[in-house]
Amino acid sequence: MKALVWHGKEDIRYDTVSDPEIEHPRDAIVKVTSCAICGSDLHLFHNFIPAMMPGDIMGHEMMGEVVEVGSGVNGHLKKGDRVVVPFTIICGECDQCKRGNFSVCQNSNRKKHLADKVFGHATAGLFGYTHLTGGYPGGQAEYLRVPFADATHIKVPDGIPDEKLLFLGDIFPTGWQAAVQCDIQPTDTVAIWGCGPVGQMAIRSAVLLGAQRVVAIDRVPERLEMAEAGGAITINFDEESVVERLNELTGGEGPEKCIDAVGLEAHVTPSLPDTVYDRAKQMVGMESDRPHVLREMIYVCRPAGVISIPGVYGGLVDKIPMGQLMNKGLTIRTGQTHVNRWTDDLLRRIEEGQIDPSFVITHTVSLEEGPEMYKVFRDKQDSCVKVVLKP
Amino acid sequence: MNYLSNIARSEGDPKVIRSGPSSLGSSDRLAKGLGWFSIGLGLAGLIAPRRITRSLGMEGQEAIVRAFGAREIGTGIVSLSVDKRLGLWSRVAGDALDIATLTAAMGRDNPKRDNVQLALAMVLGVTALDVIGARALGSRHEYGRGERRSYRDRSGFPKGIQAARGMARDFGTPSEPRAMPTLASVSEPAPPRQALT
Ligand SMILES: [Zn+2]
Ligand SMILES: [Zn+2]
Numbered sequence: 001m002k003a004l005v006w007h008g009k010e011d012i013r014y015d016t017v018s019d020p021e022i023e024h025p026r027d028a029i030v031k032v033t034s035c036a037i038c039g040s041d042l043h044l045f046h047n048f049i050p051a052m053m054p055g056d057i058m059g060h061e062m063m064g065e066v067v068e069v070g071s072g073v074n075g076h077l078k079k080g081d082r083v084v085v086p087f088t089i090i091c092g093e094c095d096q097c098k099r100g101n102f103s104v105c106q107n108s109n110r111k112k113h114l115a116d117k118v119f120g121h122a123t124a125g126l127f128g129y130t131h132l133t134g135g136y137p138g139g140q141a142e143y144l145r146v147p148f149a150d151a152t153h154i155k156v157p158d159g160i161p162d163e164k165l166l167f168l169g170d171i172f173p174t175g176w177q178a179a180v181q182c183d184i185q186p187t188d189t190v191a192i193w194g195c196g197p198v199g200q201m202a203i204r205s206a207v208l209l210g211a212q213r214v215v216a217i218d219r220v221p222e223r224l225e226m227a228e229a230g231g232a233i234t235i236n237f238d239e240e241s242v243v244e245r246l247n248e249l250t251g252g253e254g255p256e257k258c259i260d261a262v263g264l265e266a267h268v269t270p271s272l273p274d275t276v277y278d279r280a281k282q283m284v285g286m287e288s289d290r291p292h293v294l295r296e297m298i299y300v301c302r303p304a305g306v307i308s309i310p311g312v313y314g315g316l317v318d319k320i321p322m323g324q325l326m327n328k329g330l331t332i333r334t335g336q337t338h339v340n341r342w343t344d345d346l347l348r349r350i351e352e353g354q355i356d357p358s359f360v361i362t363h364t365v366s367l368e369e370g371p372e373m374y375k376v377f378r379d380k381q382d383s384c385v386k387v388v389l390k391p
Numbered sequence: 392m393n394y395l396s397n398i399a400r401s402e403g404d405p406k407v408i409r410s411g412p413s414s415l416g417s418s419d420r421l422a423k424g425l426g427w428f429s430i431g432l433g434l435a436g437l438i439a440p441r442r443i444t445r446s447l448g449m450e451g452q453e454a455i456v457r458a459f460g461a462r463e464i465g466t467g468i469v470s471l472s473v474d475k476r477l478g479l480w481s482r483v484a485g486d487a488l489d490i491a492t493l494t495a496a497m498g499r500d501n502p503k504r505d506n507v508q509l510a511l512a513m514v515l516g517v518t519a520l521d522v523i524g525a526r527a528l529g530s531r532h533e534y535g536r537g538e539r540r541s542y543r544d545r546s547g548f549p550k551g552i553q554a555a556r557g558m559a560r561d562f563g564t565p566s567e568p569r570a571m572p573t574l575a576s577v578s579e580p581a582p583p584r585q586a587l588t
Pocket of ligand 1: 038039040041087170171
């Protein structure tokens, strides 16, 4: 089959690979009908996430049709079912899964011995990600093997186009969880850094959850435009001071809730000197992440507020103002998304027409054009916000 | 094609049979080549500066060769990074220093003039490659290049933005699992203590 394969930094190739095979009774094979490039794929593209290996298949946002099931999947899933595949692989029966903490499933990471050493305790297996999360082949491919398939799926009805459902596997529940973690009150101002796909979903989620005011921060005009269309007040950090503007909007008190939808690769610009400092340290391997957004959030957040971090971080950060964080009594909530905890509810909201997540798609191309689209998405060319690939 | 890293994969995992087109453009590959070349040259300058000064008739200037070597390694690292465009332009600046230094060593009294001439020709060639690469990267990866589209109509709310505000207030923020208590549940008054008897 064909697949997008990681070969090294900025080197993604459209390769011919062998077909995936059922190797465990709980496996299923899904024929992928749509998949997408996620912002966190760019961290892999840049090789900022450790433990990628040449030959790894990319992709953790995918959906399709079940074409083969193992003998242990009986009852839960059958040939012909239409499914969205969540990016977190879940066993459905460990203590964490039972609590709904799916992204830290205790059984699905097949490289647990390795991850235990690096993280202290292993987290769940993830598709198309590093070998620290199991090194499972991803879904930017024609076919995907889904481990623990009896639990790891979201069944979706026929009659709704792929584009409306695909993002149930990652960015929609990711933006939603980011907003839910803020425990939004009707009087809240929610400030969201980053108007990429996850930021856009977080904006819509905060609006639906009834925030008084949603403020979106970015520098790319068309992304700010999309944020505004979704009901956000926008701040272009190239043109104005984020801290000043947020204080101005909140009577000098700062936003109650802050969401970091940027993560480890904050934009580097001389007007934000700490980003240049981080980039320099990163280049010589003295720091893995550029936490500009974290620093700014901790500084501007209202005391006793909440900082929610859906953005991906990879390793070590430097110069985090712990004194501000502690003395202001801020709460930090973060984590990979517990996708299946939210998807029943979110599927209903899509069906009822409360939201249509396909608004974020700007490019739909064939899988073959995937390698070039990584570049277009990364360089934000052709007003690209979200790429959907058709195998 | 055989990938050593396939040992990290299980039996049913797909393995690469034939590699296809890459996201790397020719300018990306050129930057990669120049980056490694830069590091190689830099190491030579650091490790064997005397061999270089001797062949160029520049004895006594080992410190300069070492400093240039360190510079080559630095610009090489940047050329191999995501900021390769900056790397190649900083290489161009370094090339200018090389050219100036070599030109100064072209004096008639230098018995190794021929070698210096050869080195100069080589540096000029590499400089041309650096400039070509940097410019090609500039256009290939130009930030925000291409069509500028408007997304003013992309609210994502089929029923309109006004109807959407607070539409999901029916959502009960879960108090379980305990890892994620709601602020409301935290602020609930504690149950009255039983009087001590
Ligand atoms: Zn993702
Ligand atoms: Zn589990």
